[in-house]
Amino acid sequence: MKSAPSPTPRTRLARPAAAATALACAFAVTACGSSAPSATDTGGGAATRTVATAHGKVTVPARPLRIVSVHSWSTESLLDLGVKPVGVENSGATYVPSRYLKRWKAAAKVTNGADIDYERIAALKPDLIVGVDVPYLSKAYRKLSAIAPTAFASFDESASWTAYPDATARFVNRTAQLTRLKKTYTDRIAAVREADGAKLSGSSWDVVQGGFDSGNYWIYGSTSPVGDILARLGARFASATASVGKGRTRSVSYERADLLKDADYVVYYTNNDGSPANDIQKLFALRAFKELPAAKRGRVVGTADFLPGSYSDALGVVDSVEKALGGQSG
């Protein structure tokens, strides 16, 4: 098994990788996880509070009004919390979940991942910049923090997807909204478990996507975002996904489609229009895949929310799973 070529492969903005950075972030993760924000909000607009970030404690406005997001996960988290950022990253409209697309389009675009437009960010006069401390953004932290208080969530390849919306909510002081979103999510999980618990626990699931290396597809583990959601739903994992370690992805040759043979369901990543993302249709076209039990029974489940950046995205995954179970013929 090898490390994922990219833990969040859909965009360059969400393409961190480096284990070294993950190690470096581990210290910050500890800090972030253990300290709650210390509010000094007196009710006035100029009030500040201190939040723990990947780069230590940062003083941020108690009620930030002009927020710039430089990473897709924090953007999706903000939009889910009802916050309208003045500037966002440009990961390409095709990768923005349709539920956020209109609001994402309305915001100024300040980075495409490779290049950060510092002048444009400064011109937006932000009072807070948020993001995720992936390697390319970590390098930009010093310059960004010279423009406005900058709060990055610690990046760790093995962290749960929930770490990013949770951190973003803390940064922008919207924990009450976050709690509501979490409750909606957990209630929905409970409802699906109640309705389809037997089907979920009685079937085995693998999680895959196309990957970026020609001739290979990627198998995701049980702690991947979709794996985490499936686990909460009470699903059982098939051997391919079960064998992938925490925070890792397994790149596998098309010749080894047979690794998915004991899966009752295979979940894969789609574009917003429902088409297979990252060329996985090449795998689907092979007889070796078509002969798999999941493919024969029509249990190959696509979801555009494969890499959720918010609780609403996660609900999208739950919807896809529930829909697949609804079509179960036995």
Added chain:
Amino acid sequence: MGTTTISATDGVPQTGHTGRRRRTDVAAARLSGLLLACALLVLVAVLSVAVGAKAIPPGEVLRALVHGRDSVDDSVVLDLRLPRTLLGVVVGAALGLAGVLMQALTRNPLADPGILGVNMGASAAVVVAIALWRSTDPSFCVWFAFAGAGLAAAAVQLLGSRGRSGPGPVRLALAGTAVSAVLSALISVVTLLRPDVFDQFRFWGVGSLAGQPMSVVTEVLPFLGAGALLALGLSGSLNALALGDETARALGTGVRRTRVLGMLAVTLLCGAATAAVGPITFVGLAVPHLARALTGPGHRWLLPYSMVFGATLLLGSDILGRVVAPPGEIQAGIVTAFAGAPVFIALVRRRRIAEL
């Protein structure tokens, strides 16, 4: 006392009867060497069909080749391994030939498939195709890549041949570098402005034989065949060109005609190869040097040797990429760079790179 001449066709000195006999011996040795190289290529091709991420017994592989698709394993052999094997042979041979042509036309021992703008032309065209039609289907992109390669080569030829001195090797190399730089900038602009295009382009950006259907082989084969025939037909003219433009003219070689036809062959070979599998580095650069070490500078032998060596190197790299990181694979374009670079360095250290 016999007379001494230099053959315009194979560069071997001749001195009367002794010279003729030596020339016959040399030709026999080179023919034997070429047959050995072909035998090695056949062996590598057999390995390519037999070896992969999935262990399939040799008997099953043979059965699949003879009887067709009866099982999933048969399908792995016929749908995955056979197309990539054929693609490796034709693309490797094309890159080997194109490398010889480019080094001969530019008289530059470091000329590679990028120097005349062909690779970059193909890449830029694919980026434009993805931006406009959002498709990375090989059957679709192959034509754009080929057209881009042809246009880039034509632009280089036009720029390199303007002026009274005509298309000299330095002018062509400079024009190729300039066109490549402009096209590279175009690719950067499009992929920076359109992250979704970048995401699609990267599937093609690293050369790979994997995952390509047989239709890609049949689509590019006519172009590769035409380019190969053209290149092999130019061997005598390339020998003369190696002596310098003035001498070549004195020997009756049409210098301009040779360069134009050579560029056309490079476009056909390199453009179609790049279109089919993406940019593959190193093969076009190193294979001619490897072959030249055995054949000497004469193109009559250098061209076919480079074809066979190119195919063997690319296919061997692809096989290596399949077995080093199971159950995943490493793309041939990456392996050629890793595996080929030490070979090239060893060549350079062992002997001076031949003057072209």
